[in-house]
Amino acid sequence: MKEIVVLKIGGSILSPSFDNIFDFSYAKQLKESLLTFSENNQFILITGGGHLARKYMALAKENGANEREIDWAGTSSNNHNAVMLRVAFGNSAYDKALTYDHIENNSLKEFDEEFLMVGANEPGHSGDYDTVVMANNYNTDRIYILKDVDGVYPVDPDNNPNAELIKDVSWEDYKKILGTDEFTPKMAVPFDPIATELASKSNIKCIVLNGRKLDNLVKAIRGEEFIGTTIHT
Numbered sequence: 001m002k003e004i005v006v007l008k009i010g011g012s013i014l015s016p017s018f019d020n021i022f023d024f025s026y027a028k029q030l031k032e033s034l035l036t037f038s039e040n041n042q043f044i045l046i047t048g049g050g051h052l053a054r055k056y057m058a059l060a061k062e063n064g065a066n067e068r069e070i071d072w073a074g075t076s077s078n079n080h081n082a083v084m085l086r087v088a089f090g091n092s093a094y095d096k097a098l099t100y101d102h103i104e105n106n107s108l109k110e111f112d113e114e115f116l117m118v119g120a121n122e123p124g125h126s127g128d129y130d131t132v133v134m135a136n137n138y139n140t141d142r143i144y145i146l147k148d149v150d151g152v153y154p155v156d157p158d159n160n161p162n163a164e165l166i167k168d169v170s171w172e173d174y175k176k177i178l179g180t181d182e183f184t185p186k187m188a189v190p191f192d193p194i195a196t197e198l199a200s201k202s203n204i205k206c207i208v209l210n211g212r213k214l215d216n217l218v219k220a221i222r223g224e225e226f227i228g229t230t231i232h233t
Helices: 024-035 052-062 066-091 102-106 127-137 169-176 193-201 214-221
Strands: 002-009 041-047 115-118 144-147 168-170 206-212 229-232
Touching: 002 127, 024 066, 024 214, 041 066, 041 127, 052 066, 066 115, 102 127, 127 144, 127 193, 144 193, 144 214, 168 169, 169 193, 206 214
Parallel strands: 002 041, 002 144, 041 115, 144 206, 168 229
Antiparallel strands: 206 229
């Protein structure tokens, strides 16, 4: 039986701008990188919303939507990106993306293809939480979070270019870095607080790294030295 590897692909990578609402070039490069593991692994890929989500959330807000409806607009964008990622991966992927209660209820037990695409569950958390749920569903104790930064920093590296990457941190210390246990839609954190609580309780190891650096991702999956942050119990 092949080992399941669970990855969350941040929306800032899949949907990096309004001019490039879905980055097919990146998606195809990611596919080729991950296919090198296909002999021994299958992959579950959870998608973020990125600029597509920002666009829909802004439209909803401009037209009088309440907070829950605005969050739904963002959540639905994750599902659109999962569908487009499945298009990019073609016949290597299961023929539909999982969304909503498919995630929480684990309605799909097994799949034969190399890849399974997953969108979003209900509002109230980010795709990080869904990533932990899928890891629990498939009994894997490690997840990879692909961001547009190298990992976790003690302060925002965009505001402090001298901030040093944290290579290894416990869940308890990571909670202190977050500084909050409340979730807000599109909050700019490496891993959201709701997902953090579930991952900590589930004893899951979380590896945060820059998803654009695919050679580095390959090293991390192989268990080689890589640039990134490992969060663990």
